Amino acid sequence: MLKSNTFITLLVAALMLPWLSPARAAVTANGAINVTYPTWNRITDRSGYPLSANTGMPYEVLEIRTTTAGDTLTATINNTSQIDSFLALYSSFSPASPQTNLLAADDDGNGYPHAKLTSTVLAANTSYYLVISSYSGDASAVYPRYGGYSLTLGGAFSIVPQVTTTTVNASPNPSVYGQSVTLTATVGKGSGIAPPTGTVTFKDGSATLGSGALNANGQASLAVSSLTMGVHTITASYAGETKYAASTSVAYTLTISQFPTVSSISPASGSASGGTMVTVSGTNLADATSVTFGGNAAASYTIESDTQITATTPAGASWASAPVTVANANGVSNGSVSFQYLGAPTNLSATQPSGLISWWRGEWDAIDLIGGNNGIIHSSANKTTTVAENATAILACDSGATIVSSYTSYGANGKYISCGSCTYGSSSCGITFSNTACGSDPIPGTAKQGALTITCEPVSGSVFAAGKTGEGFSFNGSSDYISKGASYKGTASNSFTMEFWAKPETTITASSLAEAQSGYAGISGQRYAIFPENQNSSTDAGAGVSVGSNKIAVIEHSSDYMPSLLVYDLVPGDILSDGWMHVAMVYDAKTPKLYVNGLLRRTGLTSLRTNVYPSSSFGEAGYGYGWYQGLLDEIHIYNRALTMDEIRSVYVAGGNGLSITPAVTAVTPANGTASGGTTVTIIGNFFTGAKAVAFGVSSATSVTVVSDTKITAVSPAGVAGQIADITVTTPGGTSAVSSADQFTYTQDQAKNQTTSTSYASLSTALSTALSGAEIRGYGTLCDGVFTLDKSINLRGGWDGAFLTRSSTPTTLHGVLTVTGGDSNAESIIIKGQLVTQGGSLSANDVTITQ
Known part of the structure; x- marks a missing residue:
């Protein structure tokens, strides 16, 4: 009821x-x-x-x-x-x-x-x-x-206790020495309805290992990790209780083998091309018979001890995660530790991701190629002078150095304008600071002054050095920095990317650097690759990146505010074998994400500021909060958050950088003979990494890239009168043709028919010919000094190709002197004198005039 x-x-x-x-x-x-x-x-x-x-x-x-x-x-x-x-x-x-x-x-x-x-x-x-x-x-x-x-x-x-049956098993079995093994006993209840209760005792032979209580499913378990290597006889004994009788299992065989184990690897990442030396740590490694990365055998390995192996990675798939295993006669480790392959270098420039708003290449200047946000270099390599209005400032580099960057300002009381620039590559510079010379009066009625700063290279501790791509920025860790140009307010905020190559030479020394959304962690002990711009606001902040050889931190800066929203400790493999690493700091809806060498390493705290902006001062900004020491190169700022694939495309381009088309602005000399061989100096931009120089459709016979703005090339043979556009090809493309790149081929005066060598001047052809040679002269006027000192057949009146006789003889404007040998001359006009000092000359159709 x-x-x-x-x-x-x-x-x-x-x-x-x-x-x-x-x-x-x-x-x-x-x-x-x-x-x-x-x-x-x-x-x-x-x-x-x-x-x-x-x-x-x-x-x-x-x-x-x-x-x-x-x-x-x-x-x-x-x-x-x-x-x-x-x-x-x-x-x-x-x-x-x-x-x-x-x-x-x-x-x-x-x-x-x-x-x-x-x-x-x-x-x-x-x-x-x-x-x-x-x-x-x-x-x-x-x-x-x-x-x-x-x-x-x-x-x-x-x-009356009901009959029970007890069984036991172990997992894993076989197991590795030192590995935890779980023993599980199951007590069957026979005809009983309720599950049995009580405890089960586990034994290894006669030695008691421990006990466990039965759960609602009639099972008890015990974890053991102290079993020795070999074969073990395991039994489980149920003690019974009021309703159920005791029972003991039959013996269960458990094998403890000495399998290898892998607990860690260092470095944990490396090139997909293979060749990374990896230290493998674990146990039972002394008798290893193989080491694999993602199933592929290591290129080589050396057993250092029972707990350590050094192995060289084989080639792998780009961005693949490869489990590392070690095998011996007993078995194979479980592959729970993996090696991360980075992207394989492409040897090609990366296509520019959209949204690129600033790009500093560091090719002997701090020019922003995209946004015009040019920086001002502050370096021990700088020389500065100030003069009064209407005076000329003159500066010169030290012996052996040339100007690679300059900065001018003219004005007073905070109102200044730029006033011309120096010629890069020259050793000195003079700038006159006046209203006329500078183009305007920045502050009428006020006495003004002019300031000239030049940066010279090479100088010990200077701000340029060999970079990841061509030249790069070098910072001494105590005074070198590049101050910013314009702010990015209105251009990029909250979602943006600051991406660059870094080669740090010292550590971040901040003693307590923890992630926080407020505070002042950024005011000391930093290494500012990009210094966060002080927005002087209670709502906005500028973002920067501190890079040391031990860690990376993302710092925000504004009034009474300089916290580190992201802190990442570098691991082996982050700094590549050449000392460089690719750093991409992505702000996505005010949340910083750090990519190192194309791998997402850490996501930081979301900024509580209303707006966060990228920054463009490099090395520091004169605050003294932390000077960067090392190299930076290819600094890019985007007005959006790049995707991981886009970041990886820049990383795998490596030294080829982003694609940028070269430009030719001048060639000197602008002409040369059709026989080729003229050394031409080509002036322009973005020549780093040049792969080819062409004169029209023909390749230069030799090319030397002097700098990002200068190439020397030797002209190939052409056709007299031909106007050829000189083009430069880099990974970024081929320069567009213009009147500034044109090279005109001129007619050779002579050809040594015996050796098939053409010469710009007839006098050179005669002076270099061997006895018995036939020298053909072009049917034109030739100036110079002409000497026959050996037996030469001089034949004039040929066409431009030196294949057919023309109706115009070759005219020698000067003196033809015969000093030796038995020579012949035909179809020649000597507009001057014929002097015989030795030897003989047989003449046919030779005319002497004044």
């Missing part, structure tokens, strides 16, 4: 009646009727035990016995959960026939919600079955049909 529907806890207690029998030790059993238990159609405790309406009730059944004939069983359920409880006693029990063999039953004999069951004159040494059940009107979560109980049997009754 329904009394109350709440979670059930059944308490069955023996009612000991001292006036009926002497006190005896009680037998107690605990349990819980589980939702997975079988169900039956419960009877009532009324006369005749009819079936009640309580169908599908979960139950548990216990086998009990007494050793005393006629003993009386007394049991009481005191249920504190206010759920109706029930007891029934059977001589034999079948849940399908709940009214058969029923001896006694009780629902509320001890007062709701408890039950009391009494049965007398029971046979000795005979099994009886006590069914414990509950009642609930439904099976909802509010009114579940199960609960816990505690049973105490009075009299001489005891519970």
Whole structure:
């Protein structure tokens, strides 16, 4: 009968009646009727035990016995959960026939919600079955049909333990020495309904390893890691409990092998081309038979000790993660540690990602190629002078150095304009500072002054050195920096990218550098590759990057504000074998993300400022908060957050940099003979990495890239009168043609027919010819000094190709002197003198005029 529907806890207690029998030790059993238990159609405790309406009730059944004939069983359920409880006693029990063999039953004999069951004159040494059940009107979560109980049997009754079977296994098996192994025992309950409880003891042979408690699934486990190498015999013994008998498993064989293990590698990343020397650390490495990276055998490896191997990586796929394994005769390590392949160099320039708004190449200047945000160089290589209005400032480089950068300002009281520039490559410079020379009066009616600054190279500790691509910026860590031009307000904010190559030479020394959204971590101990611009605002901030050989930090800067929103400790492999690393600091919706060599290394804290802007002062900014020491090159700023693939495309371009088309602005000389061989100086821009120079469609016979703005090339042969555009080809493309690049081929005056060599001058052809040579002269006027000192056949009047005689003879404007040999001359006009000092000359169609 329904009394109350709440979670059930059944308490069955023996009612000991001292006036009926002497006190005896009680037998107690605990349990819980589980939702997975079988169900039956419960009877009532009324006369005749009819079936009640309580169908599908979960139950548990216990086998009990007494050793005393006629003993009386007394049991009481005191249920504190206010759920109706029930007891029934059977001589034999079948849940399908709940009214058969029923001896006694009780629902509320001890007062709701408890039950009391009494049965007398029971046979000795005979099994009886006590069914414990509950009642609930439904099976909802509010009114579940199960609960816990505690049973105490009075009299001489005891519970018959049910037979159990115990099995044991281990995982992993086989395992590696020192590896944790989990031993699991399962206790089978035979015909019992409730799961067994209690403990299981695990042994290795006769040695006890430990014990574990059984869970609701009848399982107990124990983790061990101290087993020695070899074969172990494992057993599990269940101690049993009131309702279930003890049991011991059959022996289980566990093998502990000396497999290799890999715990770490250093460096953890390297080129996809292979060749990275990696230190592999772990255990059981002394007898290694192979080392693999992503399944590919190491190019070579050396066993240093039982805990260390040095291995050279094979080539791998770009950006692939390659598990590192070591094998020996016992097996292979599990490959839980991986080597990260970087992108393989492409040997091609990268296509410019969209959104590029500033680009400093460091090719002997601090010019921003894209945005015109040119920097001002502050360096020990600088020379500066100041003069009064209308005076000329003159500066000269030290011996052996030339000007690579200049800066001028003219004005007063904070109002200044630039006033011309110096010629790069010259050793000195003079600038006149006047309204006329400078083009305007920046502050009328006020006395002004002019300032000239030049940067000379080469100078020890100067601001340029060999970079990742051509030249790069060099900073001495104490005074060198490049101050910014314009601010990026209105150009890039909150989502942008600052990306560059860095070769740091010293560490960040800030003692406590933690990520934070406020504070002053950036005011000391930094190495500012890009100094964060002070926005002097309570809402805005400039972002910069501090780069040391030990870590990288992203710093924001504004009034009373200079925290580090991202801090990353470099790991082996971040700095490449050439000392460089590619750094990309991406702000994505005010959250900084750091990429090193194309790998996302860390995401920092989101800025709490309303607007964050990129910055463009390099090396420091004169604050003294932390001078960068080392090299920077190819500094790019974008007005958007680049994707990982875009960053990787720049990284794999390496020294080829971003694509940029070269330009030719002048050639000297602008003409040369059709025979070729003229050395031409080509002036222009973006020549670094030049692969070819062409004169029209023909390649120069030799090319020397002097600098990013200068090339020398030797002209190939051409056709007299031909005008050829000189073009320069780099990874960024081929220069466009213009009148500034034109080279005109002129006619050669002579050809040594014997050697098939053409000469710009007839006099040179004669002086270099050997005896017996035939020298053909072009039908034109030739100036010079002409000497026949050996036997030469001089034949004039030829066409420009020296193949056909023309009607125009060759005219020698000067003196033809014969000093030796027996020579012949024909079709020649001597406009001057013929002097014979030795030898002989046979003349045919030779005319001498004044």
